[in-house]
Amino acid sequence: MTPDQLIAYDKTHIWHPYTSMQNPIPAFPVASAQGVEITLETGEVLVDGTSSWWTALHGYNHPVLNEAVTEQLGKVAHVMFGGLTHAPAVALAKQLIDITSENLQHVFFADSGSVGVEVSIKMALQYWLAQGRSEKHRLLTVRSGYHGDTFAAMSVCDPVNGMHDMFTGVLIKHLFAEAPPRSASPAQWQDSDIDAFKTMITEHHAEIAAVILEPIVQNAGGIRFYHPEYLRQVRALCDEFDVLLILDEIATGFGRTGSLFAYEQADIEPDILVLGKALTGGYMTLSAVLTSRKVAHGIGSDGQGVLMHGPTFMGNPLACSVAVASIKLLLESDWQTRVMSIETQMREELSACLELDIVADVRTKGAIGVVELKQAVDMHWIQPRFVELGVWIRPFGKLVYIMPPFVIEPAQLSKLTQAIFTVVSEFDQQAMQNNSGK
Numbered sequence: 059m060t061p062d063q064l065i066a067y068d069k070t071h072i073w074h075p076y077t078s079m080q081n082p083i084p085a086f087p088v089a090s091a092q093g094v095e096i097t098l099e100t101g102e103v104l105v106d107g108t109s110s111w112w113t114a115l116h117g118y119n120h121p122v123l124n125e126a127v128t129e130q131l132g133k134v135a136h137v138m139f140g141g142l143t144h145a146p147a148v149a150l151a152k153q154l155i156d157i158t159s160e161n162l163q164h165v166f167f168a169d170s171g172s173v174g175v176e177v178s179i180k181m182a183l184q185y186w187l188a189q190g191r192s193e194k195h196r197l198l199t200v201r202s203g204y205h206g207d208t209f210a211a212m213s214v215c216d217p218v219n220g221m222h223d224m225f226t227g228v229l230i231k232h233l234f235a236e237a238p239p240r241s242a243s244p245a246q247w248q249d250s251d252i253d254a255f256k257t258m259i260t261e262h263h264a265e266i267a268a269v270i271l272e273p274i275v276q277n278a279g280g281i282r283f284y285h286p287e288y289l290r291q292v293r294a295l296c297d298e299f300d301v302l303l304i305l306d307e308i309a310t311g312f313g314r315t316g317s318l319f320a321y322e323q324a325d326i327e328p329d330i331l332v333l334g335k336a337l338t339g340g341y342m343t344l345s346a347v348l349t350s351r352k353v354a355h356g357i358g359s360d361g362q363g364v365l366m367h368g369p370t371f372m373g374n375p376l377a378c379s380v381a382v383a384s385i386k387l388l389l390e391s392d393w394q395t396r397v398m399s400i401e402t403q404m405r406e407e408l409s410a411c412l413e414l415d416i417v418a419d420v421r422t423k424g425a426i427g428v429v430e431l432k433q434a435v436d437m438h439w440i441q442p443r444f445v446e447l448g449v450w451i452r453p454f455g456k457l458v459y460i461m462p463p464f465v466i467e468p469a470q471l472s473k474l475t476q477a478i479f480t481v482v483s484e485f486d487q488q489a490m491q492n493n494s495g496k
């Protein structure tokens with residue numbers, strides 16, 4: 059097929075994330091990708107500002123990761139995990155147990171982030187059932203969160219920008235505290251910042267199985283950064299009221315926020331930790347749910363408690379092998395320095411956007427840079443415009459943001475930040491003209 063035929067068939071027949079079949083924005087066909095560059099079938103080469111949704115930490119087509127997959131491919135691509143095990147799964151479990159907090163000693167491998175979230179919720183519910191505490195069956199979370207698109211995960215996404223309205227009556231009604239106050243600097247903490255959460259857990263703890271939230275950075279719910287002290291106090295309140303703490307590190311894990319895991323910044327341990335996205339270095343789908351001996355053994359404490367989950371592709375050997383290689387590559391690299399210099403450069407270069415009327419806020423955290431606008435962008439216009447400028451950036455709503463692969467070079471990063479400034483300036487001009495036309 060020619061590129062035009064690819065685009066046309068795709069547009070008519072294939073759903074893309076969160077799109078309609080009626081008036082979709084045509085998708086750009088990718089021919090290949092290398093390092094931080096994506097090459098389109100139509101010839102354009104784009105600098106990647108997305109890491110393909112938080113996944114491709116080391117960039118694309120990495121020789122070490124390719125090698126891990128092909129080597130495993132020569133042995134076995136997949137075997138069922140029921141009754142069988144294999145070296146890649148064991149190696150990955152050991153690696154994850156070694157690099158996460160001391161208390162986390164048991165691993166469940168699931169297929170995707172959303173499924174990992176489902177498993178984490180199931181673990182918490184089954185734990186309390188096995189303790190004879192079936193009244194502890196609700197979840198407490200915070201607004202502006204995002205935990206995935208399957209039904210239990212959706213039920214703890216932000217009720218306003220999530221899909222609660224569309225599925226009223228289907229989604230279980232959980233408890234929502236106010237979103238953690240945004241925090242731009244360590245000095246910003248105020249003791250009252252935890253009050254809303256504290257009130258919720260104090261009033262409802264008897265029926266709460268677990269608190270679930272994204273540590274330090276809320277991602278798809280608005281790319282909001284909050285103070286580590288908030289998380290520290292959430293942990294303390296969970297302990298005080300006998301509630302489990304589930305941390306969803308699917309987006310923040312593996313160095314993105316400046317620490318290997320975001321929860322380290324609060325110096326706490328979760329009861330259940332969900333990892334995904336960058337786990338395989340962006341090669342394929344895999345998630346891991348880690349938990350403590352207390353929870354894992356607690357689920358079995360009524361003598362027959364099995365964890366009632368078992369995806370067909372659980373512990374896929376190809377995915378586990380590439381995850382092992384990706385984590386090794388990360389730990390052996392100078393990722394902290396890279397993430398810090400990406401943050402510094404983004405902060406300096408994106409701050410130019412602050413002079414534009416249309417810009418509400420510019421913020422950075424680790425290798426995440428956000429320009430928040432006062433109104434939502436028109437994707438039909440902005441997406442092709444970024445491609446014209448030679449970058450791959452995928453805004454949503456009012457947010458134009460980048461989270462590039464850690465291996466990005468300063469000149470490539472400047473290309474991203476300059477493209478953002480150019481496009482946001484043009485959007486600013488358009489908004490001014492529209493307003494004066496009224």
Ligand SMILES: *Cc1c(COP(=O)(O)O)cnc(C)c1O
Pocket residue numbers: 170171172173175204205206207272277278306307308309334335
């Ligand atoms: C992306 C994401 C998920 C969902 O993961 P999928 O692999 O898309 O199912 C869940 N939680 C967070 C925080 C995420 O960023």
